[in-house]
Amino acid sequence: MDAVTLSRLQFAVATYFHFLFVPLTLGLSVLVAIMETQFVRTGDEEYKRMTKFWGKLFVMNFVLGVVTGITLEFQFGTNWSRYSKYVGDIFGSLLAIEATTSFFLESTLIGIWLFGWNRLSPKMHAACIWLVAAASNLSAYWILAANSWMQHPVGYAIRNGRAELTDFWAVVSQTYAVFMFLHVLAAAFLVAGFFVMGISAYHMLRGTNIPFFRRSFKMAATLALLFSIAEVGIGDFHGREMMKAQPAKAAAAESVWESVKGAPMYLIVIPDEANERNRVQLLGIPKLLSLVALGDAEGLYRGLKEWPREQRPPVAVTFWSFRIMVVLGFFFVLMSVLAWLKRNRPEASPGFLRLLMWCLPLPYLAAELGWTVTEMGRQPWIVYGMMKTGDAASPLAGIQVGLSLAAFVVVYSLLGIACFYLIAKYARKAPAPVSPAAG
Amino acid sequence: MLETIWFLLWGILWAVYFMLDGFDLGLGTIAPFLARSDADRRVMYNAMGPFWDGNEVWLITAGGVTFAAFPTTYAVMFSALYTPLLLLLFALILRAVALEFRSKLTSGVWRKVWDACHFVGSFLPSLLLGVAFANIFRGIPIDGEGIFHGNLLTLLNPYGLLGGVLFVLLFAVHGALWLAIKAEGDLSRRAVRTAAGLWPALLVAAAAFLGASWFATGLYRNYLGNPALWAVPLVTVAALLAVRFLVAKRAWVKAWFASALTIAGATLFGVAGLHPVLFPSSLDPAYSLTIFNSSSSPLTLKIMLGVALTFVPVVIAYQVWGYYVFRGKVTQEDIASDEAY
Numbered sequence: 001m002d003a004v005t006l007s008r009l010q011f012a013v014a015t016y017f018h019f020l021f022v023p024l025t026l027g028l029s030v031l032v033a034i035m036e037t038q039f040v041r042t043g044d045e046e047y048k049r050m051t052k053f054w055g056k057l058f059v060m061n062f063v064l065g066v067v068t069g070i071t072l073e074f075q076f077g078t079n080w081s082r083y084s085k086y087v088g089d090i091f092g093s094l095l096a097i098e099a100t101t102s103f104f105l106e107s108t109l110i111g112i113w114l115f116g117w118n119r120l121s122p123k124m125h126a127a128c129i130w131l132v133a134a135a136s137n138l139s140a141y142w143i144l145a146a147n148s149w150m151q152h153p154v155g156y157a158i159r160n161g162r163a164e165l166t167d168f169w170a171v172v173s174q175t176y177a178v179f180m181f182l183h184v185l186a187a188a189f190l191v192a193g194f195f196v197m198g199i200s201a202y203h204m205l206r207g208t209n210i211p212f213f214r215r216s217f218k219m220a221a222t223l224a225l226l227f228s229i230a231e232v233g234i235g236d237f238h239g240r241e242m243m244k245a246q247p248a249k250a251a252a253a254e255s256v257w258e259s260v261k262g263a264p265m266y267l268i269v270i271p272d273e274a275n276e277r278n279r280v281q282l283l284g285i286p287k288l289l290s291l292v293a294l295g296d297a298e299g300l301y302r303g304l305k306e307w308p309r310e311q312r313p314p315v316a317v318t319f320w321s322f323r324i325m326v327v328l329g330f331f332f333v334l335m336s337v338l339a340w341l342k343r344n345r346p347e348a349s350p351g352f353l354r355l356l357m358w359c360l361p362l363p364y365l366a367a368e369l370g371w372t373v374t375e376m377g378r379q380p381w382i383v384y385g386m387m388k389t390g391d392a393a394s395p396l397a398g399i400q401v402g403l404s405l406a407a408f409v410v411v412y413s414l415l416g417i418a419c420f421y422l423i424a425k426y427a428r429k430a431p432a433p434v435s436p437a438a439g
Numbered sequence: 440m441l442e443t444i445w446f447l448l449w450g451i452l453w454a455v456y457f458m459l460d461g462f463d464l465g466l467g468t469i470a471p472f473l474a475r476s477d478a479d480r481r482v483m484y485n486a487m488g489p490f491w492d493g494n495e496v497w498l499i500t501a502g503g504v505t506f507a508a509f510p511t512t513y514a515v516m517f518s519a520l521y522t523p524l525l526l527l528l529f530a531l532i533l534r535a536v537a538l539e540f541r542s543k544l545t546s547g548v549w550r551k552v553w554d555a556c557h558f559v560g561s562f563l564p565s566l567l568l569g570v571a572f573a574n575i576f577r578g579i580p581i582d583g584e585g586i587f588h589g590n591l592l593t594l595l596n597p598y599g600l601l602g603g604v605l606f607v608l609l610f611a612v613h614g615a616l617w618l619a620i621k622a623e624g625d626l627s628r629r630a631v632r633t634a635a636g637l638w639p640a641l642l643v644a645a646a647a648f649l650g651a652s653w654f655a656t657g658l659y660r661n662y663l664g665n666p667a668l669w670a671v672p673l674v675t676v677a678a679l680l681a682v683r684f685l686v687a688k689r690a691w692v693k694a695w696f697a698s699a700l701t702i703a704g705a706t707l708f709g710v711a712g713l714h715p716v717l718f719p720s721s722l723d724p725a726y727s728l729t730i731f732n733s734s735s736s737p738l739t740l741k742i743m744l745g746v747a748l749t750f751v752p753v754v755i756a757y758q759v760w761g762y763y764v765f766r767g768k769v770t771q772e773d774i775a776s777d778e779a780y
Contacts, residue, residue, distance in 0.1 A: 088510020
């Protein structure tokens, strides 16, 4: 394999792995902050136990999110040097601003929060976790603004043989970035909601610490309900932005080959990429696709055949990732509504709790699939319409990247196993009692 | 002008990173030789517990600023130094995860494995950063397209290795002094002995490095052209001598600050010698990347300067506050707490 393909694989491995930790960091930080605020407001020790129990899982997850993020930032230079040279004027500054404004804050404050229980006043201590939560989510905004610029470059001019910034505000405030951020944010809260519900379900099924986990469950169910419903709307808006900015990606995500006015939405589709058609196409709802994607039931939905083959993204992987993500999205609404309805006595529905436990990985899956749509759907471009992925890699030998890719796979697998083992172990432990001595 | 300001900020970011994370890396390097029990280990890990993560971000910011202010240098530097840089990143991952995971289980094997990871994750970055920077001072075989003509062995030349040894020793002394401040009783005394014992070796390495730089690099050209710059190496050497003097006077905190100044000075000694080059080519000076031929557009440099001048002081303020909150020794009570490493 050539260095470009290997570098893509390496970036994919690094990104998928990084994003196993990021959403929980974003979502659980806020949930833990709410728990601690409740403790400070009410003085109820149960909330402090909750903060400590969920906070411990949060921190183990946090550290892996941090360290795997560093390899991503540096990979733009190591593996994508032509890209970095060409767009660094814009893309690089967003990453540097992220580090200065957010990454510093979350990394410094997490240490103070973790070790500072006995050194800070309760209010100060709670303020620290809020700052961690705010900085983590702000950090996500900068990163997603940078990614949005790759999807939909704005505010630049091609000068001196590269893309140079002309309008900073346009880059950081474009609609694409705002919706991508909201989309990821809602996904992160869903991950956190199902994480807390799943682990609470485990304990309630065993009949241990029911009041503690019922209370955790209730908070998580409310969060999941709000954000699963919000995600349907946000996803739709984000999809419309994608339709405007990247019509070929949209066509691949729906596997629409021919341009058609008033396009129907088929509930069952199996794409046949080689023959530029769909092998199976069943249960069409007239005009629904045009209505959802364009906001106009009679609107013209552009099919993949409008682009030459070499300018289309890979259809099957984009389509399936998108379709499964959307189905999961609606499934989350259903589960969240049920969970919320049962929130006051969840322990009375063991069957449902068992199901919820098994649902814990699903929001993770949906988030990873979402990134697959975003990144595969952008191909063959690294910056949409501006620079091809094939022109962006560093002048490296294939063997060099092959070795580093192997190292990534080995190191990340081992870390993943260790982290999973530890989180699973701590998640199954009974929450520690709060002793007055430990304050 | 903007380019020169950014060059200076770039140098300062690296200096601060080495100064701060240097004690974490150094303490991790000497830990296996100094720890006699699990309790000793835990004091060491908790001595850096609240700080290492914030310290590490200076590295991310130095990298990010290279990307933002000098994208061409970022692209060429990071791809030319591909293998050492990825080794550095893997090592730092191990360091971080080891700190976080190690004391979460009581199993002896589990702790031994993470102790080993923590050592590798501390020693290797110290060595690699030293080798990388010495090679940057010396010049890297890159052509006009920014393509690297060499391999990992090209970087392991005598001058590069001397730089590596110098960094390992600088950080080891720095870490030992930190432990002297944070530990109690016997461990603190052993840390002092380590710092004092390593100091002569550090002095030799520093002298050798200053001398070898005359022959192996063009760093002194700037010094000959602008004698005021000699202040940097002079202050650095004075700080290094002060470390030993202050250790003898049992003033650990002051000795640590002198050591920090030595590290920052050593970095700035090289940076001042490089100006206006960021990444010199050893093949042909015309291929060197300078602050002029590799910088971002004036608009980006201006915006970034605004961001840096606003936020870096804020960062410094809350990091100083963090150090203030966790001032004093790591106590038995700290170790016994539920959150301790």
